[in-house]
Amino acid sequence: MNTKLKWLREKIKMLDMQGMMVTNPVNIRYLTGIVAEGILLITRKENIYLTDSRYIEEVNSILTIDDGIIVHEFKDFSKDEYENFFLFCENVGFEEEYVTYAKYKQYMHQYKINNLQETEKIIEKQRMIKDEEEIEKITKACEITDQCFNHLLEFIKVGQTEKEIALEIERFFKTHGAEGNSFEPIVASGKNSSKPHAVPTDKKVDLGDPITIDMGCIYQGYCSDMTRTIFVGYVPEQIKEIYDLVLKNQCQTEKELKEGMSIKILSRMVENDFQLHGYDLVHSLGHGVGLDIHEYPFLSGKNDNLLKANMVVTNEPRYLSSWKIWCTY
Amino acid sequence: MNTKLKWLREKIKMLDMQGMMVTNPVNIRYLTGIVAEGILLITRKENIYLTDSRYIEEVNSILTIDDGIIVHEFKDFSKDEYENFFLFCENVGFEEEYVTYAKYKQYMHQYKINNLQETEKIIEKQRMIKDEEEIEKITKACEITDQCFNHLLEFIKVGQTEKEIALEIERFFKTHGAEGNSFEPIVASGKNSSKPHAVPTDKKVDLGDPITIDMGCIYQGYCSDMTRTIFVGYVPEQIKEIYDLVLKNQCQTEKELKEGMSIKILSRMVENDFQLHGYDLVHSLGHGVGLDIHEYPFLSGKNDNLLKANMVVTNEPRYLSSWKIWCTY
Numbered sequence: 068m069n070t071k072l073k074w075l076r077e078k079i080k081m082l083d084m085q086g087m088m089v090t091n092p093v094n095i096r097y098l099t100g101i102v103a104e105g106i107l108l109i110t111r112k113e114n115i116y117l118t119d120s121r122y123i124e125e126v127n128s129i130l131t132i133d134d135g136i137i138v139h140e141f142k143d144f145s146k147d148e149y150e151n152f153f154l155f156c157e158n159v160g161f162e163e164e165y166v167t168y169a170k171y172k173q174y175m176h177q178y179k180i181n182n183l184q185e186t187e188k189i190i191e192k193q194r195m196i197k198d199e200e201e202i203e204k205i206t207k208a209c210e211i212t213d214q215c216f217n218h219l220l221e222f223i224k225v226g227q228t229e230k231e232i233a234l235e236i237e238r239f240f241k242t243h244g245a246e247g248n249s250f251e252p253i254v255a256s257g258k259n260s261s262k263p264h265a266v267p268t269d270k271k272v273d274l275g276d277p278i279t280i281d282m283g284c285i286y287q288g289y290c291s292d293m294t295r296t297i298f299v300g301y302v303p304e305q306i307k308e309i310y311d312l313v314l315k316n317q318c319q320t321e322k323e324l325k326e327g328m329s330i331k332i333l334s335r336m337v338e339n340d341f342q343l344h345g346y347d348l349v350h351s352l353g354h355g356v357g358l359d360i361h362e363y364p365f366l367s368g369k370n371d372n373l374l375k376a377n378m379v380v381t382n383e384p385r386y387l388s389s390w391k392i393w394c395t396y
Numbered sequence: 397m398n399t400k401l402k403w404l405r406e407k408i409k410m411l412d413m414q415g416m417m418v419t420n421p422v423n424i425r426y427l428t429g430i431v432a433e434g435i436l437l438i439t440r441k442e443n444i445y446l447t448d449s450r451y452i453e454e455v456n457s458i459l460t461i462d463d464g465i466i467v468h469e470f471k472d473f474s475k476d477e478y479e480n481f482f483l484f485c486e487n488v489g490f491e492e493e494y495v496t497y498a499k500y501k502q503y504m505h506q507y508k509i510n511n512l513q514e515t516e517k518i519i520e521k522q523r524m525i526k527d528e529e530e531i532e533k534i535t536k537a538c539e540i541t542d543q544c545f546n547h548l549l550e551f552i553k554v555g556q557t558e559k560e561i562a563l564e565i566e567r568f569f570k571t572h573g574a575e576g577n578s579f580e581p582i583v584a585s586g587k588n589s590s591k592p593h594a595v596p597t598d599k600k601v602d603l604g605d606p607i608t609i610d611m612g613c614i615y616q617g618y619c620s621d622m623t624r625t626i627f628v629g630y631v632p633e634q635i636k637e638i639y640d641l642v643l644k645n646q647c648q649t650e651k652e653l654k655e656g657m658s659i660k661i662l663s664r665m666v667e668n669d670f671q672l673h674g675y676d677l678v679h680s681l682g683h684g685v686g687l688d689i690h691e692y693p694f695l696s697g698k699n700d701n702l703l704k705a706n707m708v709v710t711n712e713p714r715y716l717s718s719w720k721i722w723c724t725y
Contacts, residue, residue: 163498168490169514171497185498230570238563 068135071098072114074193079109079160084184086110086153087160088174093358094162094190096288099136100129107136109160110152117141150179160186188363195355195363196377201289205356205379208245208291211284215239216295225274225299229254229267236282245284249291249360253281260296274300283360290360292381312344316384320352324382330370337384338368353381397464400427401443403522408438408489413513415439415482416489417503422687423491423519425617428465429458436465438489439481446470479508489515517692524684524692525706530618534685534708537574537620540613544568545624554603554628558583558596565611574613578620578689582610589625603629612689619689621710641673645713649681653711659699666713667697682710 068076075098079087089095089107095116096102103126105118114136118126126138153159161174163185175183197205218239223232232254241247255265256272260279272278276299283292296310316337323333334352341348351367356379364372366380374380397405404427408416418424418436424445425431432455434447443465447455455467482488490503492514504512526534547568552561561583570576584594585601589608601607605628612621625639645666652662663681670677680696685708693701695709703709 161497163501164496166497167493168495168497168500169492172492234567234570237566241559241563 068114069099069133070198071193072109072135075109075190078189078193079186082160082184082186082189084158084160084186085156087186088178088183089162089190090170091162091165091190094194097190097194097358099134101126102288108152111156113137115139115152149177153178153180156181158182158184160184160189162186162188162190164188191363194357196375197357197379198377201357202377202379204287204289205291208249208284208286208289209293211240211243211245211286212282212291212293214243215282215284216280216293219280220297223272223278223297223299225272227272228269229256229259229272230269232272232278232280233267236280240284245286246288247285249283249285250281252283253279253294255279256299272299275303277303277306283356288358290356290358292356292360294383294385309346312341312346313384316340317382320382320384324374324380326374326376328374330364330366330372330374331368333374334366334368334370341384349385353383355380397443398428398462399527400522401438401464404519405438407518407522408515411489411513411515411518413487413489413515414485416515417507417512418491418519419499420491420494420519423523426519426523426687428463430455431617437481440485442466444468444481478506482507482509485510487511487513489513489518491515491517491519493517520692523686525704526686526708527706530686531706531708533616533618534620537578537613537615537618538622540569540572540574540615541611541620541622543572544611544613545609545622548609549626552601552607552626552628554601556601557598558585558588558601559598561601561607561609562596565609569613574615575617576614578612578614581612582608582623584608585628601628604632606632606635612685617687619685619687621685621689623712623714638675641670641675642713645669646711649711649713653703653709655703655705657703659693659695659701659703660697662703663695663697663699670713678714682712684709 075087087109089098089109092102092104095105095107099107099116101116103118103122105116105122105126108115108117116126116136116138117140118138119141123138123140130136130138159180159182161171161183166174171183174180215236219232219235222235233252236252236254237248252267253265254267256270256278257276259265259268259270260277265279277296278299279294279296281294283290302310320333320337323336337352338348351365353366355362355364364370364374364378364380404416416438418427418438421431421433424434424436428436428445430445432447432451434445434451434455437444437446445455445465445467446469447467448470452467452469459465459467488507488509488511490500490512495503500512503509544565548561548564551564562581565581565583566577581596582594583596585599585607586605588594588597588599589606594608606625607628608623608625610623612619631639649662649666652665666681667677680694682695684691684693693699693703693707693709
């Protein structure tokens with residue numbers, strides 16, 4: 068059985084559960100590599116993946132005997148057989164933050180489960196610590212994003228629209244080995260760069276404009292997330308001070324990103340330095356990145372946890388102002 | 397108060413509910429025009445939209461007094477005030493197919509609701525019948541898609557990859573008034589055109605290839621969905637027969653798409669004609685289109701309802717084979 072499934076079986080045993088229904092497709096991909104529509108059942112005897120005829124061939128081509136997962140079609144089972152999956156199971160875990168109320172009721176009825184037990188994102192929390200293969204994929208996604216940024220420095224010219232630049236980002240990703248954007252890119256120039264969730268517009272890039280670019284790609288399921296602020300032609304005097312403040316904090320944070328560091332202290336350090344200079348930190352300092360673009364851990368002053376080895380997080384100090392500057396990775 | 401909210405208040409009254417929590421953002425957009433993160437509360441006295449500080453300004457700029465909606469920030473209210481929203485309400489409706497089990501529990505606790513009652517997609521069902529403004533927007537989305545198709549007929553050349561064509565589709569939409577794709581376009585050429593959910597690849601388009609293009613855009617929130625099969629250079633002899641069969645069925649269906657027509661009979665007519673010629677109909681004959689790319693009604697042999705005036709549906713007969721031909725609108 069693969070390492071991640073072994074971990075899950077151990078974990079639910081510790082939590083006094085005799086089985087689990089995994090339904091969030093991102094968690095299923097993490098545990099099995101499967102990208103399809105279906106449900107993973109961790110039962111007392113077996114790990115079972117249920118799907119429909121559209122995906123059977125692809126799923127079977129991904130899994131090996133070592134994965135320890137048996138694949139079936141939903142329609143293979145009778146009413147009785149569904150009710151037998153979790154026979155003699157007192158508590159069966161489910162993903163209460165993913166499953167709708169309607170599905171919860173359906174599962175209770177269809178599988179005749181004694182107690183569907185909340186699992187409090189155990190899999191999402193485990194996903195914080197990346198293994199070697201995951202780190203390789205995220206690194207590759209970051210490399211493609213770096214290449215894209217270098218390409219943009221050549222590509223962007225006065226008179227281009229934000230939309231044109233955003234489309235070029237996606238084109239670059241899709242033609243350089245990535246599956247596509249990990250989120251809709253933000254390209255915000257001039258005054259638009261102050262909008263928190265700016266959508267690229269038909270505004271043309273002008274001399275002296277700061278351009279905030281927030282972009283990322285997906286490589287084999289794993290995301291990158293990069294923000295850079297660049298300037299067209301020259302850097303306006305009034306922006307230099309704040310740009311340098313943000314950059315200093317980003318560099319400082321990078322040095323402190325190590326095992327055992329308190330997330331709260333890390334975040335407060337930036338908050339304090341910003342406030343000392345009369346600015347406020349926007350949102351949080353960063354977030355985990357992996358199969359989801361935003362995942363655990365969230366780097367904020369309210370997080371009481373410590374950083375651990377092999378976490379992957381963004382480092383994105385930014386301040387609140389009508390001219391927001393991000394210089395993050 | 398706007399017509400749609402008036403309808404909803406009447407509807408829940410009929411269902412013996414004294415209030416409703418609307419949480420699906422697509423339903424909120426339908427009822428109010430608001431595009432943001434928040435919750436719409438239909439209470440006994442008022443319609444209240446709760447959101448956070450990021451959206452307040454934008455939401456207030458959209459709504460007018462006529463909408464009859466009061467906007468507040470989540471943080472404006474104390475624990476007691478949350479519990480008062482649905483005071484003296486016996487039954488409060490919620491969207492059981494959208495709300496997660498965790499949120500359901502949170503709402504029960506936070507709003508101290510006596511009975512959160514399932515509403516069985518009442519809003520989604522109402523969305524089947526489009527008003528004039530909605531039809532205008534869908535028409536506009538279809539027009540942009542038509543223009544894109546005409547553009548592609550000029551654009552596509554032997555040697556281009558499926559990916560390049562898919563990127564051109566998105567570029568065209570985004571630079572011709574649409575917000576973007578309503579779904580990731582399918583561009584499947586040659587043997588790839590047999591895959592049910594083909595992702596555009598690096599395969600180059602070759603002479604004699606059929607190219608299946610399934611694409612759509614979003615205009616002011618409303619979707620279009622168009623599939624066409626074209627041929628590069630010439631039409632291979634073996635495909636002509638099935639192409640004509642599919643086209644005949646599409647034209648026939650178009651004639652029958654009118655008020656009072658049985659969806660089941662409509663679908664069975666195509667199924668039967670396909671079977672008569674030795675083919676099977678894939679999935680269903682079509683589906684509703686609106687704020688969602690797939691919505692009610694679903695045109696299948698299992699749907700017992702009749703077509704009504706101002707429904708908007710796709711007409712997409714296609715058959716199951718290693719060479720799938722779609723010629724749909």
